[in-house]
Amino acid sequence: MSMTRTAEKKMFNMVVCVKQVPAGAQAKLDPVTKTLIRSAGSSILNPYDAFAVEAALQIRDRLAAAAETSEAPAAPQAAEAPAPAQTAEAPGISCSVTALSMGVPSVEKMLKDLIARGVDEGILLTDRAFAGADTIATSRSLSLGVRQIEYRRGSVSLIICGHMAVDGDTAQIGPELAETLKLPHVSNVLKIVEVDPENSFAVVECIAAEGKQTLRVQLPALITVSKDINVLRLPSISGIRRAEHQDVRVLGAAELNADPAILGKRGSATQVVRTFTPDFEAKAERVTGTPKEVAVKIRDIIGRLIG
Amino acid sequence: MNYIQKNSEIWVYAEQHAGIIHPVAFELLGTARKLADDRGLRVTAAVLGDLRASCGEDLLAAGADRVFLVTHETLKLPMELPYEEILYRLVSREQPDILLFGATPFGRSLAPRLAARLGTGLTADCTSLSIDPESGLLKQVRPAFGGSLMAEIVCPVMRPQMATVRPGIFPRPVPDRTRGGSIERIWQPVDEQRVTVLRTEARRSGRSIAGAKRLVIAGRGIGLKKNLALVEELAGLLDADWGCTRPLVENGWCDSFRQVGQTGCSVSPELLVSVGVSGAVQHTAGITGAKQVIAVNKDPSAQIFASANYAVEGDCVQFMKNLISELRANPPMRTIWGSSEEYNG
Numbered sequence: 001m002s003m004t005r006t007a008e009k010k011m012f013n014m015v016v017c018v019k020q021v022p023a024g025a026q027a028k029l030d031p032v033t034k035t036l037i038r039s040a041g042s043s044i045l046n047p048y049d050a051f052a053v054e055a056a057l058q059i060r061d062r063l064a065a066a067a068e069t070s071e072a073p074a075a076p077q078a079a080e081a082p083a084p085a086q087t088a089e090a091p092g093i094s095c096s097v098t099a100l101s102m103g104v105p106s107v108e109k110m111l112k113d114l115i116a117r118g119v120d121e122g123i124l125l126t127d128r129a130f131a132g133a134d135t136i137a138t139s140r141s142l143s144l145g146v147r148q149i150e151y152r153r154g155s156v157s158l159i160i161c162g163h164m165a166v167d168g169d170t171a172q173i174g175p176e177l178a179e180t181l182k183l184p185h186v187s188n189v190l191k192i193v194e195v196d197p198e199n200s201f202a203v204v205e206c207i208a209a210e211g212k213q214t215l216r217v218q219l220p221a222l223i224t225v226s227k228d229i230n231v232l233r234l235p236s237i238s239g240i241r242r243a244e245h246q247d248v249r250v251l252g253a254a255e256l257n258a259d260p261a262i263l264g265k266r267g268s269a270t271q272v273v274r275t276f277t278p279d280f281e282a283k284a285e286r287v288t289g290t291p292k293e294v295a296v297k298i299r300d301i302i303g304r305l306i307g
Numbered sequence: 308m309n310y311i312q313k314n315s316e317i318w319v320y321a322e323q324h325a326g327i328i329h330p331v332a333f334e335l336l337g338t339a340r341k342l343a344d345d346r347g348l349r350v351t352a353a354v355l356g357d358l359r360a361s362c363g364e365d366l367l368a369a370g371a372d373r374v375f376l377v378t379h380e381t382l383k384l385p386m387e388l389p390y391e392e393i394l395y396r397l398v399s400r401e402q403p404d405i406l407l408f409g410a411t412p413f414g415r416s417l418a419p420r421l422a423a424r425l426g427t428g429l430t431a432d433c434t435s436l437s438i439d440p441e442s443g444l445l446k447q448v449r450p451a452f453g454g455s456l457m458a459e460i461v462c463p464v465m466r467p468q469m470a471t472v473r474p475g476i477f478p479r480p481v482p483d484r485t486r487g488g489s490i491e492r493i494w495q496p497v498d499e500q501r502v503t504v505l506r507t508e509a510r511r512s513g514r515s516i517a518g519a520k521r522l523v524i525a526g527r528g529i530g531l532k533k534n535l536a537l538v539e540e541l542a543g544l545l546d547a548d549w550g551c552t553r554p555l556v557e558n559g560w561c562d563s564f565r566q567v568g569q570t571g572c573s574v575s576p577e578l579l580v581s582v583g584v585s586g587a588v589q590h591t592a593g594i595t596g597a598k599q600v601i602a603v604n605k606d607p608s609a610q611i612f613a614s615a616n617y618a619v620e621g622d623c624v625q626f627m628k629n630l631i632s633e634l635r636a637n638p639p640m641r642t643i644w645g646s647s648e649e650y651n652g
Contacts, residue, residue: 135419136423169451170432172418174419175387175419176419177423184387185387185420208412208507209322211507211509212508213506215505216502216505218501268428269426269465270430271460271462273460274458275457276457284615284618292633295630295632301601305577305578306577306578
């Protein structure tokens with residue numbers, strides 16, 4: 001590909017924010033420090049983020065297919081799924097998907113797996129300075145990661161996040177990251193109807209108070225995707241080979257030119273004072289007797305309560 | 308930007324759709340009022356939209372001392388960007404100490420944007436709020452890991468202290484029309500076109516059990532789908548609505564609006580009869596607001612008993628049948644002079 005050709009190409013860079021979470025719903029706490037034990041048990045890709053990754057890959061496939069048909073209308077339509085083009089090198093558009101995560105060094109493996117599934121690049125922000133972050137400090141770190149991607153690839157048009165992480169349940173990172181980057185955002189997207197790089201907009205369906213809303217959002221933008229909107233594709237053979245050779249870019253606070261004071265625990269506005277398991281101490285009055293006696297007693301209790 | 312607390316006020320963002328205030332706004336005002344009264348603080352409600360002045364009066368009656376009513380036709384539909392802009396300007400000017408949002412889909416999308424802009428902390432989906440008498444900090448309790456863990460969180464330095472609170476957790480206050488208060492109407496157009504609504508599709512079922520005063524909730528322990536008829540009948544005799552746990556929705560036995568718990572709705576009835584519910588935290592997170600809970604389960608160690616005031620160990624289907632015939636024979640008396648127990652002698 002010549003330099004001039006590359007320069008003519010329309011860029012469409014996407015970033016997917018992904019998080020590694022403990023497998024299983026039960027949390028393990030360090031009894032002394034009251035913090036989460038991250039190493040205990042196995043870890044998985046946050047299920048919501050899997051939908052975000054697949055959504056980005058589908059957009060990349062769609063844009064590549066559309067560019068192909070519009071540039072060469074005579075060419076026969078690919079009836080089967082288009083070959084899993086890594087960076088889609090369709091004429092007219094250069095499309096990329098970068099997976100961005102913040103976490104412990106072992107998250108690298110999770111990002112490698114996403115490369116095997118078709119993501120173009122994995123970036124891991126890992127540093128003691130990032131640790132202990134609340135949502136606002138996390139969104140600052142991620143925003144610096146996005147800036148690094150833009151520095152290398154050019155401007156990012158679309159950021160996709162999972163609606164929430166199953167360990168924290170806050171659903172705040174998406175909107176906070178959007179604000180930090182001064183982008184518009186749409187939460188809880190159910191369907192990506194259209195992405196138009198030429199005219200810089202997307203049309204999405206999302207959950208709203210009264211039901212469903214269809215929104216037009218100007219790009220660049222950030223969206224968070226809801227549960228079960230798709231199924232993350234499996235790794236391909238060529239993807240697995242590529243993942244073997246391609247390193248995940250690992251960046252620390254220094255590489256991000258970050259002020260440590262605004263990141264991690266230091267940069268967090270909130271503090272967890274204590275954590276506790278919900279109180280399961282029985283306080284209930286036992287109502288006993290024959291089934292008939294119990295029914296009479298309960299009827300009387302109800303009468304007293306609502307009387 | 309951030310500020311050091313100047314103005315000891317509790318603010319409530321009152322979400323509205325089509326001019327109707329979301330119930331959670333009243334619940335928040337009731338709680339804000341209590342927190343404020345304990346410490347001599349002022350409560351302010353902010354409502355944005357294309358609004359009538361009567362909206363403001365309802366908010367005063369629910370506990371606000373003053374209302375900012377920001378109105379313009381461009382604000383008709385709740386949208387994050389313009390609403391954030393207006394709240395940012397108001398909050399920067401007035402500098403409240405605490406700012407509360409309902410944890411609705413819109414509230415959970417708007418509040419984090421605003422928090423990031425203000426550079427302050429935000430605690431998501433709180434189930435309990437209190438003010439520490441010594442430090443004066445807002446103690447925010449929220450579930451994590453699907454409710455298997457509770458965390459108490461504070462925002463010690465940055466202001467305002469922001470939280471979203473689940474609908475249905477706090478009781479809705481009885482409106483007091485005699486309360487005074489001021490309403491400041493602000494006419495404020497916003498030019499923000501980056502996100503526009505093309506279409507809105509109403510949800511099929513507008514039904515909700517979130518506001519039910521009495522509720523029967525069925526869990527997997529009812530065994531068969533046909534036993535839902537007993538649940539319905541029991542609910543009818545108690546003048547109650549009925550709900551269910553997640554497995555019953557997943558089995559296709561019940562409409563999803565009946566699901567109570569973390570992924571369903573939160574309820575706060577005066578009376579809750581829970582039949583055949585094991586009481587996983589994902590469910591009990593949704594019933595913390597219930598006043599009186601009668602729970603029936605054949606497993607004596609069922610976790611639901613931890614949330615109950617009255618515990619019945621036994622088969623829930625048999626229990627429902629017996630209670631139904633008992634209620635038919637002797638309906639609980641509504642008396643004005645005492646409980647039915649005294650009445651029955």
